Amino acid sequence: MIKLPKDKIFNNEFITTYQQNVKDFVFHKRGGINFFHHSFSADEISSGELINCISMDPFSRDGLNSKNEYFLKDYYEFSNFLLYSNHYLNIIKTQFTIKKGSNYKKNLMNERVFIINKFRRNDILKHLGIDNPSITKNEKNYLEFHNKIKGEFKRNNANIAKLFDYNDFMRSQDNIRNNILENIKVIICPYCNRQYIDIYSYEGKVKSIAQIDHFFPKSIFPLYSLSLLNFVPSCSHCNCIIKKDKLFPWVSVYANNPLDEKYFYVNYHNVNGLYGDTNSFNLRISPQKKEDINNSIFFRHQEIYENHKDEVSVLLKKRLIFNEGYKNSIEQLLSNKITEHEFKFMIFGVTGNDSDYLTIPLSKLKNDILKS
Ligand SMILES: [Zn+2]
Numbered sequence: 001m002i003k004l005p006k007d008k009i010f011n012n013e014f015i016t017t018y019q020q021n022v023k024d025f026v027f028h029k030r031g032g033i034n035f036f037h038h039s040f041s042a043d044e045i046s047s048g049e050l051i052n053c054i055s056m057d058p059f060s061r062d063g064l065n066s067k068n069e070y071f072l073k074d075y076y077e078f079s080n081f082l083l084y085s086n087h088y089l090n091i092i093k094t095q096f097t098i099k100k101g102s103n104y105k106k107n108l109m110n111e112r113v114f115i116i117n118k119f120r121r122n123d124i125l126k127h128l129g130i131d132n133p134s135i136t137k138n139e140k141n142y143l144e145f146h147n148k149i150k151g152e153f154k155r156n157n158a159n160i161a162k163l164f165d166y167n168d169f170m171r172s173q174d175n176i177r178n179n180i181l182e183n184i185k186v187i188i189c190p191y192c193n194r195q196y197i198d199i200y201s202y203e204g205k206v207k208s209i210a211q212i213d214h215f216f217p218k219s220i221f222p223l224y225s226l227s228l229l230n231f232v233p234s235c236s237h238c239n240c241i242i243k244k245d246k247l248f249p250w251v252s253v254y255a256n257n258p259l260d261e262k263y264f265y266v267n268y269h270n271v272n273g274l275y276g277d278t279n280s281f282n283l284r285i286s287p288q289k290k291e292d293i294n295n296s297i298f299f300r301h302q303e304i305y306e307n308h309k310d311e312v313s314v315l316l317k318k319r320l321i322f323n324e325g326y327k328n329s330i331e332q333l334l335s336n337k338i339t340e341h342e343f344k345f346m347i348f349g350v351t352g353n354d355s356d357y358l359t360i361p362l363s364k365l366k367n368d369i370l371k372s
Contacts, residue, residue: 001295001364002190002357003258006057010228014183015056021173022055022226031163035156036124038071045163054164057229059252074124078153079221080251081119085146087294088115090246112136128152154220161222166214169226178206184233186358190253191243191299193357193364195235211239215253219245229254242299251291260354263287263296264305264368266312276316278309311362315348315369322347344370 027046032039045051050068053061061072088111113136120130128149129135135145170177182199189195189210197210213232218225232253234243265284268274273281285302287293296302327343341351348366350356356363 001193001263001292001299001301002188002253003255004184004186004190004232004253004358005258006229006254006256008358009185009254010183014179015228018180018228019052019055021176022169023051025169025172025226026051026163029163029165031159033071033160033163035071035075035160036127038074040071054223055226055228058224058227059229074122075223077119077122078124078149079216079224081115081122081125082146082150082153082220083216083251084115084118085149086246088112089143089146108139109136112142125149157222161225164222164225166218166225175205177212178208180212180228180231181208181210181233182206184231186233188357188359188361188363189235189238190232190357191234191238192301192304194304194361195237196361197233197235210234211236213239213243217245238299246298258354260367261288261292262368262371263292264365266316266369266372274316275320276313278313281312281316283309283312305365308362308365312365312369315366318347319370 023046027042030042032041033045034040040050049064050071053064053068053072058072059076061069061076064072116130116136119125122130129145132145134141136142178199181197187197187199189197191213197208199206199208199210201207210233213234214221214225215230215232216224221230224230229252263285265286266273267282267284269280269282272279283305285296285305287296327338330343331338338346341353345351348370350360350363350366350370352367352370356367
């Protein structure tokens with residue numbers, strides 16, 4: 001639900017130390033990478049820009065030499081094909097309410113064609129037969145192709161999984177898991193924006209109650225096992241009960257400049273709804289982008305946020321009572337001006353800024369409703 005701004009996550013000093021640690025770890029393993037036609041020796045991987053990129057952000061690939069760029073691009077496209085394809089197989093079908101008839105079949109066919117067209121320019125997928133027109137004809141053919149690609153990907157990942165062994169790496173570094181979480185500086189789960197994921201200090205050591213979710217699951221995409229921008233701090237409900245190792249309908253949780261798009265809406269049945277009567281309004285989740293719609297279904301936000309109708313009710317009541325006139329009277333009392341953000345925070349517990357999403361639970365719900 002919440003996108004994390006890339007530039008506000010991790011400081012440079014932490015990134016440099018982390019990259020060096022991953023470099024030492026991989027070099028110590030002395031293995032190489034073979035991924036389809038791509039091949040790297042142990043020296044090539046750990047000598048600099050490739051490992052720096054993999055350990056931080058293998059998804060944007062800025063300023064790499066062409067050999068490294070080509071390999072990471074192929075790996076990313078392959079990963080994304082599996083992500084989209086799995087998403088089609090597991091989620092998209094549930095979105096069509098009428099599950100019979102020619103429209104249903106046509107919609108599914110369109111989705112298959114969309115996915116195949118999106119990835120058909122990739123050289124490896126081309127070599128594995130993505131251009132074969134029979135793939136999109138029916139479910140059976142599509143599933144066969146999907147499974148073939150998944151199998152090939154897994155086979156080609158075997159030595160990569162040995163090199164980028166997350167559990168081994170975590171064991172080899174002192175308290176690294178908690179240090180990573182401390183550096184991400186997000187204390188509310190970005191998947192639900194409800195639960196705290198506290199970081200704290202105990203007997204001189206950083207501790208946390210957060211989980212580190214691998215956005216691209218490490219069991220399927222081992223190249224991203226140690227990538228900082230593949231780590232998402234999350235609550236145990238979102239990570240262990242809902243997401244687990246499933247593939248996820250977003251492309252990433254991190255973005256350069258995340259747009260704050262409206263997610264929550266209130267539908268009033270009658271005037272009592274405006275006064276916060278919980279029987280007189282509906283809380284509706286209606287994102288604009290397809291990937292956000294998929295995300296809301298995936299994390300069951302509509303169902304889970306039903307539990308917060310009482311909070312919405314209080315918010316609606318407060319909005320009526322604590323209006324501009326109230327703000328003026330407080331300012332007179334204090335003989336001081338209060339900014340709009342300060343006033344909002346005093347009354348509603350949110351400032352209205354995007355930064356709320358990283359530190360205040362239910363801030364997305366509250367900000368969206370206050371904007372309406
Ligand atoms: Zn959560």
